[in-house]
Amino acid sequence: MDNRFVKGLLRDNPLLCLALGVCPALAVTTYAVNGLALGVITCCVLVCATLVSCLLGKVSSEKGQLALYMMVSAAFAAVADLIVKANFPELSAALGIFVPLTAVSSLVLSRAAFAVDNTPGEAVADVLGMGIGYLCAMTVVGVVRELLAHGSVFGAAILPGGIPSIALPAGGFLVLGVLMGVFKAIVGKKDEEEDAQA
Amino acid sequence: MNILLFMIGCVFTHNIVFDRLLGVGDAGKDRRVEVAAVYGLAVCAVMTLTAVCAWAADSLLLTPMKLDFLRVPAFTLIAILISLLGQVCLGKVKPAWLEQLEGCALPVAANVAVLGVALMNAEAGYSFAYALLNGLCSGAGFLLAVVLMAGVREKLEFSRIPAPFKGMPITLISAGLIALAFIGFKGMA
Numbered sequence: 315m316d317n318r319f320v321k322g323l324l325r326d327n328p329l330l331c332l333a334l335g336v337c338p339a340l341a342v343t344t345y346a347v348n349g350l351a352l353g354v355i356t357c358c359v360l361v362c363a364t365l366v367s368c369l370l371g372k373v374s375s376e377k378g379q380l381a382l383y384m385m386v387s388a389a390f391a392a393v394a395d396l397i398v399k400a401n402f403p404e405l406s407a408a409l410g411i412f413v414p415l416t417a418v419s420s421l422v423l424s425r426a427a428f429a430v431d432n433t434p435g436e437a438v439a440d441v442l443g444m445g446i447g448y449l450c451a452m453t454v455v456g457v458v459r460e461l462l463a464h465g466s467v468f469g470a471a472i473l474p475g476g477i478p479s480i481a482l483p484a485g486g487f488l489v490l491g492v493l494m495g496v497f498k499a500i501v502g503k504k505d506e507e508e509d510a511q512a
Numbered sequence: 513m514n515i516l517l518f519m520i521g522c523v524f525t526h527n528i529v530f531d532r533l534l535g536v537g538d539a540g541k542d543r544r545v546e547v548a549a550v551y552g553l554a555v556c557a558v559m560t561l562t563a564v565c566a567w568a569a570d571s572l573l574l575t576p577m578k579l580d581f582l583r584v585p586a587f588t589l590i591a592i593l594i595s596l597l598g599q600v601c602l603g604k605v606k607p608a609w610l611e612q613l614e615g616c617a618l619p620v621a622a623n624v625a626v627l628g629v630a631l632m633n634a635e636a637g638y639s640f641a642y643a644l645l646n647g648l649c650s651g652a653g654f655l656l657a658v659v660l661m662a663g664v665r666e667k668l669e670f671s672r673i674p675a676p677f678k679g680m681p682i683t684l685i686s687a688g689l690i691a692l693a694f695i696g697f698k699g700m701a
Contacts, residue, residue, distance in 0.1 A: 336684070388585040388588035414627075487687045491684030491685035499676035
């Protein structure tokens with residue numbers, strides 16, 4: 315169980331290794347705080363949707379399972395959207411349609427197959443690791459992009475200026491691509507060392 | 513003229529993948545160009561129909577009954593039903609195309625861009641014509657993007673890339689360069 319949890323953080327990090335949930339990671343990470351916020355929201359939707367889907371049990375066909383999982387996560391995404399809109403109107407304006415779109419996030423849907431084949435406990439441990447891994451990755455991307463684009467981290471000015479084009483979609487693609495490559499290089503090396511020791 | 517500009521805007525200037533950043537993961541998957549074209553067409557069709565049906569559901573049912581908080585589940589259900597309907601129709605008309613989608617059209621409904629366009633229409637309060645055009649032209653933009661990306665990936669297969677950057681990282685970096693080129697359309701619409 316612990317192993318599964320840690321896997322989601324590093325070797326199987328959903329954003330940086332498995333490339334799941336890429337769209338929001340590109341769209342909202344112009345400021346670190348937005349990345350962190352959407353990471354928290356996605357994590358919550360993921361855990362709730364998985365738990366409920368587990369409890370609802372198995373549907374006869376694989377397709378039916380995916381459709382069911384989509385509807386469950388859509389319901390939780392709608393709830394998350396309402397909560398954010400009511401309590402954090404500024405954040406809701408910054409994140410836009412990416413809060414309701416967690417309903418069909420590839421991260422949320424990719425766990426559907428895993429969730430039905432395992433006990434609720436295992437499935438929740440798996441998605442908790444995945445969700446927190448995604449949250450950390452979103453924050454890292456947000457921090458790097460905010461630093462490069464605006465010269466600040468979480469709103470605190472660090473550098474005198476920035477490169478505004480990093481905040482454009484093109485800059486997002488480049489930053490995320492490079493970060494993924496670097497992360498894979500570091501984690502891959504660690505894996506090799508562990509394999510050698512074993 | 514406005515309508516023409518709106519259409520150009522949806523396909524190029526505000527391209528759903530390279531500017532609005534919806535469906536990036538799907539567009540970047542490893543596919544041959546022909547398969548990518550079929551997938552892009554399927555997404556375009558489902559997106560257009562979902563945009564129209566979601567508009568009808570929103571303006572005839574959800575908004576008058578003050579149920580607009582049900583938009584996300586309602587639109588998701590519409591997308592699922594349309595993709596299943598499309599799967600049945602495609603199976604009868606062009607079974608070869610259905611095979612290229614691996615026999616299942618449901619992942620098309622799970623594309624972020626499909627739900628994204630329907631939600632965008634509802635939040636912007638577009639009229640029927642604009643909702644239809646937004647669905648159709650954003651779909652065309654997705655088709656363009658997915659074919660472009662498949663072409664780039666085919667070329668990348670023969671390039672020497674550092675091992676950690678193989679796969680998604682280099683795809684994203686190439687997509688960034690395409691997105692940079694798409695900035696050239698800014699100012700047109």
